[in-house]
Amino acid sequence: MLVAVPPGKIFGGERFLLDYASYFKSNSQKFCIKDIKIFAPDTDRPFTFPDAIRKFRGVTFSEVNYMGSSLDTYFFDFSKSLYYILKMFEKYIYPPGYVRELVTHSPRVLGTKFQELYALLIKKSLPLKFENTTNIKALLVIDKFISPSTSRFLLKVMTSGSFDIKDYTLHFSEEVKEELKSVDLLHLMPPFIQVSFSSVRKISKTYKIPLVLNTFAHLSHGFFLPLIRSLKKAIDNSLISGILSFTNTEIQAIKTILGLFGKKTLKKFENVKKDAIPPPLQVSSIIKFEKRYKSEILLEAEKIRDGYDFVILSSTLHRSKGVLDTAKAVANIAKQSRLNILMVTFGRRMPHELDAWNTLIKKLKTEAKRFDAMYLGYVSEVKKAALFHACDVFSMPSIEDSFGIVYGEAWLRGKPVIGSSSNPVMFEVLDNGRRGLLVPFGDVKKLSNAIEALITDRQLAQKIGNTGRQYCYKELDISKNALKLWKFYQNVIS
Numbered sequence: 001m002l003v004a005v006p007p008g009k010i011f012g013g014e015r016f017l018l019d020y021a022s023y024f025k026s027n028s029q030k031f032c033i034k035d036i037k038i039f040a041p042d043t044d045r046p047f048t049f050p051d052a053i054r055k056f057r058g059v060t061f062s063e064v065n066y067m068g069s070s071l072d073t074y075f076f077d078f079s080k081s082l083y084y085i086l087k088m089f090e091k092y093i094y095p096p097g098y099v100r101e102l103v104t105h106s107p108r109v110l111g112t113k114f115q116e117l118y119a120l121l122i123k124k125s126l127p128l129k130f131e132n133t134t135n136i137k138a139l140l141v142i143d144k145f146i147s148p149s150t151s152r153f154l155l156k157v158m159t160s161g162s163f164d165i166k167d168y169t170l171h172f173s174e175e176v177k178e179e180l181k182s183v184d185l186l187h188l189m190p191p192f193i194q195v196s197f198s199s200v201r202k203i204s205k206t207y208k209i210p211l212v213l214n215t216f217a218h219l220s221h222g223f224f225l226p227l228i229r230s231l232k233k234a235i236d237n238s239l240i241s242g243i244l245s246f247t248n249t250e251i252q253a254i255k256t257i258l259g260l261f262g263k264k265t266l267k268k269f270e271n272v273k274k275d276a277i278p279p280p281l282q283v284s285s286i287i288k289f290e291k292r293y294k295s296e297i298l299l300e301a302e303k304i305r306d307g308y309d310f311v312i313l314s315s316t317l318h319r320s321k322g323v324l325d326t327a328k329a330v331a332n333i334a335k336q337s338r339l340n341i342l343m344v345t346f347g348r349r350m351p352h353e354l355d356a357w358n359t360l361i362k363k364l365k366t367e368a369k370r371f372d373a374m375y376l377g378y379v380s381e382v383k384k385a386a387l388f389h390a391c392d393v394f395s396m397p398s399i400e401d402s403f404g405i406v407y408g409e410a411w412l413r414g415k416p417v418i419g420s421s422s423n424p425v426m427f428e429v430l431d432n433g434r435r436g437l438l439v440p441f442g443d444v445k446k447l448s449n450a451i452e453a454l455i456t457d458r459q460l461a462q463k464i465g466n467t468g469r470q471y472c473y474k475e476l477d478i479s480k481n482a483l484k485l486w487k488f489y490q491n492v493i494s
Helices: 012-026 071-092 098-104 108-124 136-140 148-158 174-181 193-207 224-236 248-261 263-271 283-292 294-305 323-337 351-367 381-390 405-412 444-456 458-476 478-493
Strands: 002-004 037-039 186-188 211-214 242-245 273-276 310-314 341-345 371-375 393-395 417-420 437-439
Touching (some): 012 478, 211 478, 224 248, 224 263, 242 248, 283 381, 283 405, 283 458, 310 323, 323 351, 323 371, 323 444, 351 371, 393 405, 405 417, 437 444, 444 458
Parallel strands (some): 002 186, 341 371
């Protein structure tokens, strides 16, 4: 089996793939796997994976390397369409200046071409080429997934030439060609699908290897539209053998929007094998780890809680995660109730996100004297476990996540969570409020009410936390999900 892993740091999708791959390799006799190799599908230069990936969770993977070419033209076309999408989202969803911040501090994966193009567009003050669609939030795929007016808008965007994927040339050594002949399955789940998809699709076609694609669709993100365009092209040409998503909502959303292209595309999509398998959670590993370091974790948790009535934990500093709204909501509660409340957030961040956080927290602390907050950055596993044990509520009203495995980490410790009703998949993930409370993205008042309900009604908080914990054991445990995935692989290959 061959697993496609984008080069660079390990984030969401590629981590889940590596989780499964390491689990399969560790249980190779049970799953009858000869070998699993990893390769970087979206690099145009010789690439060697860092040890963090090659030796993931103690399992060593061998690599397949090749060189791609002609990426510059592709990035320019893709960047142009992406710019317009992001500007459209800035107008209707994200705050003013969001796109400028994003591009100024863009990750390397977006490429210098995107930055150069953005600067050019700003300089020339090019107008948006999209029609004025007041119901653009239908992109969030709520209710029946899409309104008639937005259907016309989406079709116009997705059929524009900018979204055509130009397959670039792949150069293989004779040794790699021989390796590819023995591969039974390709599995791809990248965060930026277009470039990766182009190369993986070509490998699949050339060597007749069944391709399984995890859509990993962030339904309210600008990247969702290029994903649909790429998916349509692959489906029309019968290049995908299986489609996996984290939720049935995601599959239904993709089906609905692909239907805009006509019955032919929809029929071919229906014939592709599909399943919804939630992301894996290392349940047994987490439990074993916490037993081993129990005293250190509990001691650290006590230090975090010391001097505070309640602790609210949130996710990374990315705006879409709702972390700034959570800070405002917690400060409101501290100000009105006279409770000492600490808000903690951790994980990766970009420089402009940290600046926005520091500016807001400084302001909130002057307004609510009993409110405190801290951003910890990357933390050790002991510290992370302590944070989940110390907190009373985990709040991540994210507008973008395709699932949010961090909810699972909170549930496993019996903690109640808060998600966003503006994100369509959350109704399924949080089971319509049974596994967590739902609030509209950006509604600080309703978020305050939700947090206050959970810290004052301990019975409600405990019920939600326990329901979430049971869900972890039944639906998120990697031992169960790996078996589901393996059966899906067998179904695809057969």
